[in-house]
Amino acid sequence: MSRVSAARRHRRSAVDCARCGRSNPDDAVFCGECGASLVSAIICSACGRSSPPGTKFCHSCGQPLAASAAAALGDGPVEAPVSERALPTSFAKGRYQVKSFLGEGGKKRVYLAHDTLLDRDVAFALIKADGLDDVGKERITREAQAMGRLGTHPHIVSVFDLGTEPLANGDGPQPFIVTELMSGGDVESLIEQAPDHRVSIERAIQIATETTLGLEFAHEKGIIHRDLKPGKSGSRVTEEPRSGTLDWR
Structure with missing residues (x-):
């Protein structure tokens, strides 16, 4: 095969990086110039x-x-993940029917569930009870109560229910919190999915403005958020779009 033919074949099989424009082999996973995923x-x-x-x-x-x-x-x-291998069918004696797994953090696993009593979809957060002492359980209760005292605000995630779920091994009850479903996920995921990991200026301003409005409302009631962040325990968004804050302490 001539060098010209080989070069043409190489060009046809090359993958151009969307970030920097460099041509990479067709079997490349990351760009050799900027490291972006291909x-x-x-x-x-x-x-x-x-x-x-x-x-x-x-x-x-x-x-x-x-x-x-x-x-x-x-x-x-x-x-x-454990949550993917063994998806529960329901919680609270069948009231909350599990539809899918939403995410998992260091403290809890969150499921998309349907409240059969009130006929609505909710976020069901099952608190990880392993190693959780009485102080930790009391903190979880205070967190839910603080969210409940805030009442209804368009930019604060509402708490619908609080309770305990028997553990499968019979070691004791596992706390859970049921909240409003913010279907758009958290702000961190929103940024990761955006082109070049950047949201528009208008969207960023909207999220920041709505988050601060929620914080202002909470501060007026004497409640502060000690761990505000764009991930699972901070600001979340809906598909409308609308942002809200959760996990108050």
């Missing part, structure tokens, strides 16, 4: 729908995309 989409192993690179949870079914992303990046098999 994976065009992550396919959910549960439902088969595609999501943009960097997406943590499937937009269609809510399942974690960690295993799917690892496969796309050539990292080999990854053990599925």
Whole structure:
């Protein structure tokens, strides 16, 4: 094969980086110039729908995309999260029917559930009780009570219910908090999914303004938020769009 033919074949199989424009081999996963991911989409192993690179949870079914992303990046098999391997069917004696898994942090696992009593979708947060002493349980109760005292505000996530769920191993009750469902996820995920990881100036101003309005309302009631951040325990957004704050202490 001539050098010209080889060069033409190389150009046809090259992958151009969307960030810096450099051409990379067709089997490249990351750009050799700027390190940006060259994976065009992550396919959910549960439902088969595609999501943009960097997406943590499937937009269609809510399942974690960690295993799917690892496969796309050539990292080999990854053990599925506990919440993905064993999805509960319901909580609170069947009142809250689990529809999908929303996310997991260091302190709790959150599910999309349907409140069969009031016929509405909610966010059901199951607090991790392992190693949680009486002081920790009291703190969780105070957090929910603080959110409840705030009442209704368009930019503060509302608390609907608080209770305990028996542990499967019979060791004792596991606290849970039921809140308003903010369907758009957290601000951190919003930024990760945005082109070049940047939201528009207008959207950023809107989120900041609405968050501070919620904080101002809480401060007037003598309640402060000690851990405000864009991730799971801070500002969240809806698809309308609207932002709200949760996890008050």
